[in-house]
Amino acid sequence: MLLLALDTATPAVTVALHDGTRALAAADEVDARRHGELLLPAVDRVLAEAGASLGDVTGIVVGVGPGPYTGLRVGLMTATTIGAARDIPVHGLCTLDGIAYAAGTAGLEGPFTVATDARRKEVYWARYADARTRLTDPAVDRPADIADRVADVPAVGAGARLYADTFTGVRHDMPEHVSAAALAALAAERLGAGDGTGPDTGFLPPLPLYLRRPDARVPANYKVVTPR
Amino acid sequence: MADEPLVLGIETSCDETGVGIVRGHTLLADAVASSVDEHARYGGVVPEVASRAHLEAMIPTIQRALKEAGVSASDLDGIAVTAGPGLAGALLVGVSAAKAYAYALGKPLYGVNHLASHICVDQLEHGALPEPTMALLVSGGHSSLLLSTDITSDVRPLGATIDDAAGEAFDKVARVLNLGFPGGPVIDRWAREGNPDAIAFPRGLTGPRDAPYDFSFSGLKTAVARWIEAKRNAGEEVPVADVSASFQEAVVDVLTRKAIRACKDEGVEHLMIGGGVAANSRLRALAEERCEAAGITLRVPRPKLCTDNGAMVAALGAEMVARDRAPSDWDLSADSSLPVTEPHVPGTSHAHDHTHGHGHGHTHEHVHEVSAGNLHGA
Ligand SMILES: [Zn+2]
Numbered sequence: 001m002l003l004l005a006l007d008t009a010t011p012a013v014t015v016a017l018h019d020g021t022r023a024l025a026a027a028d029e030v031d032a033r034r035h036g037e038l039l040l041p042a043v044d045r046v047l048a049e050a051g052a053s054l055g056d057v058t059g060i061v062v063g064v065g066p067g068p069y070t071g072l073r074v075g076l077m078t079a080t081t082i083g084a085a086r087d088i089p090v091h092g093l094c095t096l097d098g099i100a101y102a103a104g105t106a107g108l109e110g111p112f113t114v115a116t117d118a119r120r121k122e123v124y125w126a127r128y129a130d131a132r133t134r135l136t137d138p139a140v141d142r143p144a145d146i147a148d149r150v151a152d153v154p155a156v157g158a159g160a161r162l163y164a165d166t167f168t169g170v171r172h173d174m175p176e177h178v179s180a181a182a183l184a185a186l187a188a189e190r191l192g193a194g195d196g197t198g199p200d201t202g203f204l205p206p207l208p209l210y211l212r213r214p215d216a217r218v219p220a221n222y223k224v225v226t227p228r
Numbered sequence: 229m230a231d232e233p234l235v236l237g238i239e240t241s242c243d244e245t246g247v248g249i250v251r252g253h254t255l256l257a258d259a260v261a262s263s264v265d266e267h268a269r270y271g272g273v274v275p276e277v278a279s280r281a282h283l284e285a286m287i288p289t290i291q292r293a294l295k296e297a298g299v300s301a302s303d304l305d306g307i308a309v310t311a312g313p314g315l316a317g318a319l320l321v322g323v324s325a326a327k328a329y330a331y332a333l334g335k336p337l338y339g340v341n342h343l344a345s346h347i348c349v350d351q352l353e354h355g356a357l358p359e360p361t362m363a364l365l366v367s368g369g370h371s372s373l374l375l376s377t378d379i380t381s382d383v384r385p386l387g388a389t390i391d392d393a394a395g396e397a398f399d400k401v402a403r404v405l406n407l408g409f410p411g412g413p414v415i416d417r418w419a420r421e422g423n424p425d426a427i428a429f430p431r432g433l434t435g436p437r438d439a440p441y442d443f444s445f446s447g448l449k450t451a452v453a454r455w456i457e458a459k460r461n462a463g464e465e466v467p468v469a470d471v472s473a474s475f476q477e478a479v480v481d482v483l484t485r486k487a488i489r490a491c492k493d494e495g496v497e498h499l500m501i502g503g504g505v506a507a508n509s510r511l512r513a514l515a516e517e518r519c520e521a522a523g524i525t526l527r528v529p530r531p532k533l534c535t536d537n538g539a540m541v542a543a544l545g546a547e548m549v550a551r552d553r554a555p556s557d558w559d560l561s562a563d564s565s566l567p568v569t570e571p572h573v574p575g576t577s578h579a580h581d582h583t584h585g586h587g588h589g590h591t592h593e594h595v596h597e598v599s600a601g602n603l604h605g606a
Contacts, residue, residue: 070316
């Protein structure tokens with residue numbers, strides 16, 4: 001098994017190569033505005049560092065969000081295009097599940113909450129029984145509206161840190177962003193030990209979890225004019 | 229290279245997901261998935277709706293283009309993509325796909341300029357572009373006069389709209405007339421039944437002291453809206469055909485007059501017209517008439533190649549390969565305001581070793597402002 005994992009649903013641009021047992025190489029950069037520029041060089045770097053090539057990759061793992069639209073699409077478009085070009089299966093995982101899994105690895109036992117920054121004063125969030133078991137569908141909400149459901153419960157992620165008044169059990173010793181290495185480890189577990197060609201279960205289609213309807217706003221000049 | 233370059237081009241600058249494949253100057257495939265129906269009820273292109281549609285349409289459209297062309301992805305000599313200008317989020321989907329595709333196939337990547345692509349597409353229709361060529365680009369987003377001596381390296385802006393694009397004026401007038409979106413084709417149809425001299429609408433920026441090659445359609449649009457309003461307030465029926473014909477005449481009169489003047493001033497003997505508005509039948513007819521009178525050779529691609537499509541991007545990509553221009557780097561960014569003076573975005577790293585996953589080092593610092601300035605500004 002050789003999994004190439006990537007996620008651009010949060011400010012992190014994260015890529016890892018995982019052999020089913022451990023991460024062979026990983027790249028993590030936090031820059032919410034440059035997902036498009038950073039992702040492919042990171043993929044290239046991670047492969048080179050592990051001395052591997054795309055031809056060796058048996059599966060691609062991609063975080064499907066929820067996440068702010070523009071960055072989220074970079075990871076999904078990259079993963080699915082590489083998969084289509086090289087005929088490699090693409091497995092989608094909820095980005096929040098990756099953070100939960102990493103929290104479990106870091107020693108957090110359940111129950112707990114994972115929350116990321118959805119901007120516009122909202123969070124993407126879900127509740128977990130433990131690192132592998134999500135109890136609720138991912139949702140987008142204003143922190144104040146979910147206060148009674150998340151107060152005093154351990155909470156992980158940038159969304160919890162940002163709204164610590166609401167997420168009163170916030171754990172600063174736990175991962176802030178998703179890491180592709182954690183996503184890959186979770187996927188490896190789900191694919192089962194061995195050669196990783198077992199049944200494809202527990203994955204989501206590689207399509208974005210937007211959770212919001214598009215803004216139906218037409219810009220004043222909806223196409224570009226020639227710069228003068 | 230003995231054979232002509234086989235290039236796949238991806239275009240996502242607005243609402244069309246276009247994938248085209250060309251071999252040199254020969255069109256092999258032109259696959260387009262449009263989200264225009266989803267935008268129609270908003271009366272314009274909604275960026276987030278367009279971006280979502282691009283993501284879903286991309287891979288099926290690539291596969292359709294390969295099938296249509298009857299070529300295998302491994303035979304391609306390069307992947308070209310619109311790097312800008314356009315809607316930032318929409319461009320980013322295409323750039324991400326093109327980079328991943330080129331990387332996965334081990335092919336060179338060419339980030340190219342959308343406007344230069346609109347010019348270069350004419351090579352698929354009429355063969356090699358004459359050098360120099362004057363280009364009039366008119367669409368919902370562009371109204372520009374450009375002079376090119378080499379489409380891969382030298383495109384000079386002579387003039388552009390100072391407010392609305394020509395296509396936008398069509399959309400807005402169509403809205404006032406309750407004709408729906410997009411407005412270009414429907415106004416063209418109505419105008420055929422109308423009298424272009426029925427109403428004397430203003431010709432913007434045509435005074436002796438006005439910028440000779442710039443355009444303005446905002447005043448015209450307002451004049452048409454006022455004229456219609458006055459009719460309605462007087463309880464009279466609005467003569468849709470005459471309004472359409474007179475409005476359209478005002479637009480194409482200014483466009484062709486300025487284009488011909490630019491050709492004469494610069495001593496250029498070839499004029500190409502591209503962009504969605506180039507499909508307008510009256511623009512084609514009047515341009516033909518005036519070019520003939522001025523001794524200028526007119527080149528207008530068929531309508532499907534004038535609107536946004538992937539073939540135009542592939543055409544410019546193929547020219548980049550043919551002229552041995554430097555490929556782009558893997559950190560190529562979508563640039564919503566890429567200047568027209570940059571026909572492509574060459575890489576700065578020197579190790580262009582496009583093998584699978586190795587040796588594409590990036591030691592340089594690439595600082596790039598992705599600004600939406602030109603998108604929402606005037
Ligand atoms: Zn265009």
